[in-house]
Amino acid sequence: MYGKIKTELRDYLNNLKVNGLYKNERIITSQQGAVINTTSQNQVLNFCSNNYLGLAANTEVMSAALNSLESFGYGLSSVRFICGTQSIHRDLENKIAQFLGMDDSILYAAAFDANGGLFEPLMTEEDVIISDELNHASIIDGIRLSKARRLRYKHDDMNDLESQLKLSSNNRRKLIVTDGTFSMDGTIAQLDKICDLADRHDALVMVDDCHSTGIIGNTGRGTHEYRKVVSRVDIITGTLGKALGGAMGGFTAAKQEIVDLLRQRSRPYLFSNTIAPSIVGATLKVLEMLSNSSELRDKLHSNTAKFRQGMKDAGFEIVPGEHPIVPIMVNEAPLAQKFAQLLLEEGIYVIGFFYPVVPKGKARIRVQLSAAHEPEQISKAIQAFSKVGKELGILIG
Template structure:
């Protein structure tokens, strides 16, 4: 019975052109990878924004931690898994995010679930941007609190809802800092004004902001010059920080409460010392040499955005390394991605339900490790493949 139902649903997914499959890759460096057959690709689909996964300092820190503390943490941090590496990283994260304290989780996804599920109570109301990440959406759902969705980055709509929605408990405003599919940035100045006016707790998921925006690379608050104005900042260690895991930074009283009440933190085996040390080493590089990495990232992002536009592609304007190339239909998007794969370029084709119907696109991402020649050649290939598809339509 179950297998029959699942087979029918899978067939429906395939008919709609929405089937997803895992692609195995062996990364040679931050920008190139081999598949199982040995074919080499230029990777323009990674969130490794600073290109530090292969930095010698990061690899050395990871190896040293594994040699000193072992391969795994062996348990929850509240039982046996409270390694030095975790606390050391949390102190550095708190300073970097201009916060009192920080707490590391196993993934960025679990951080959002753990924070929202841990803090929200009956009577609270969450005001959530309609394009927030799935982890925010799921965190709101499992909290069983009322969630009010406002139009994407529409502060007038948010204000209207804050004024009209009755709230018996606490108001929460939750948003991505940099939105993962469009690469645009939340209107933090207005969000801060609204959170102060309505006595709301403002939570910003800065997963795609850290190592990407702000003069020091610390994210959305630094980008706008609003340090200390966000109540809780969610982040990940698996993108610009070149490792794995997630974290939340904020006031010490909130972090202490989450240590005692956040079930995803309490009941999860802690991250390995090697992963924590790698993130810590990456963060040290960003803190001590921000312009070395950020400057190149910003230059590469602007260059590829301009080159793709010159190739006649519909590119959403922005300043982040997330460059959406709009296509429209899911089937055509996946043909586009497949054509690029054949040409030796890996780019993510994004379809519903990740984006709305009719808004399928290529999600092109740039890193600080890409060379100018790689980006110029990639733009020519992407333009050529697109024109070829148009000629067959």
């Protein structure tokens, strides 16, 4: 039987290659950071990591991980409710809740699991989930697992969101779901307006803040702080794998009863091993660092402003905003692939994004700034982009 399937799969994969849609993984041979080594080239500047605060190889964070490894072991070999909860797991859950201004939080093996395990326990066939059309794939998959009615509103369109809410007047529970920062564009959701609509139509608000926690808002608490609605959001999902150290793991922070329900009913929590103690200990250290100083966050925002202005002055089409996600629009998938390859030859590590990750005709190079970048490295990146942009005809002159 596999002979037939093999041919079909090969044809599908070959078609991806022909159309410039095949994703090739590059192999890094060093620690994550602003400068990395790869199997094809050493000492390249990395501008496509979620390592926003540069903590993935921070010595204090790694030392905390080692200390937790020595104190609590390599792993728990179990799920939480059997024999997989240590004191540091509850310490981290309490710390996340405190950091975000929520009642409690619950840890997952990944942020994908946090979204995958949220909707089915909370929402039934009597309820409705209203989701932004550009929400992350993990939200889409999580919603599919629920029996609730599913509606989508046009991206960041408050008029359409209100229309969907009006269509949901007969449902028992209404849940509005949005990314805090949309990962492909770097746009920040209008949470203040979303909360106003939620109040008007008696709805709950859930935010996936994976690209916001630790870096957005006056103290890095996230989108709800940035939009001044800290007390008005009911559920926040997030990750430990980006700004908060960059390892792995996710969480849901919410009202107490919601977290309690997830501990009883959320399948990814009930049937997945506990996060390794080293990651928990390191994340506790990260939250301590972020609570004591804004230095890394300030540097990240300075780096972001420098890069955005430099690319704009060079003549590139970039998606406006202030987030360290900076999409450089090239529109066509093969061109994005070629652009990224030529930039690597110039010592700049970036990746082209194209369908199905972004809509057809909206291919781009997604640059991500980090607090680990130095000003001269940002200048070098802008120069390399300009050189390659002219070679490919993206820039004229």
